[in-house]
Structures are given as C-alpha cells and as structure tokens.
Amino acid sequence: MSDWLTSLETATPQEDFELAILLAGKGVADTQPSADLRNKLRTEYEGNADSLTLASQVIATHFQTVAAANNHWK
Template sequence: MADVWLPSLKTDTPQAGFELAVKLSRMGVKLTQPSDQVRSHLRAAYEQDSSQLINASHVIAVHFQTVAAANNWWR
C-alpha cells in the first residue's frame, strides 16, 4: 500500500475522530481481505448476525480510544 491514507490521528472534533475510527476499521478489513468480491460475499452473512455487528462496533470503539488518546481528549 503505497498511498498515504493516514497522515495523522489528530482530528478537529470527536465526531471527526469517530469517523476516522470507522475508516481505520474498514481499512483493517480491506488490508486483511483485499478481494472486493470476497468481502461483498462475506458481508451478506455478517450484516444479519447481531454478534458480528457488535464485534464490529467493538473494533471501532477500540480505534476510537486510540484516536481519543492521540488527541488528548481524556484530560
């Protein structure tokens, strides 16, 4: 992956930080499974599975903790 898509964890607002957390999560999935076709096929299974959706939310929350720490929001 040659393109720089994450120049910084710094964001102007918590909402922008949350959006960055979602992007981090999505990019993690994309790097783990680079095939658009496979990801699309798998999406049909997890979009109907509440446990998998909760797990996805957990991953986003962990990324948001990282972004919040980088922005010193817990002072």
C-alpha cells in the first residue's frame, strides 16, 4: 500500500466531507481490489435503502474522525 494520505487536515467542513467520502471509497477499493466485481456488486446494493444507510454511516464516522483531527475548525 502506498502512502497516499499524508494528513487529515482540512480547511473547511466541506473539505472534511469530501475527504470522508474519499476515505470510505478507498476502504472499499482496498478491501475489494477488483473494480469489475465492485461494479457488479454495486447494482445489487444501489437500490437497497439499508445498504445506502450503512454507507452513509461509514462516511459519517470518517467525518467525525477528520473533524476531531481539525479540532472542529475552532
């Protein structure tokens, strides 16, 4: 694995949210490296409200982590 994330520092909550989405996606890609399989599975969960809610929860957890690393921009 390469060192692609050098900091959790963000200037704004918007940048935090974008980083949280990136972290969630990177976690999925690293867990399942086959893009073809990820795309196949996406069709199975993209219309599932429970799956989408769980994805939002993962993003929210990352958002909390990044916000804490930025002292909530105080």
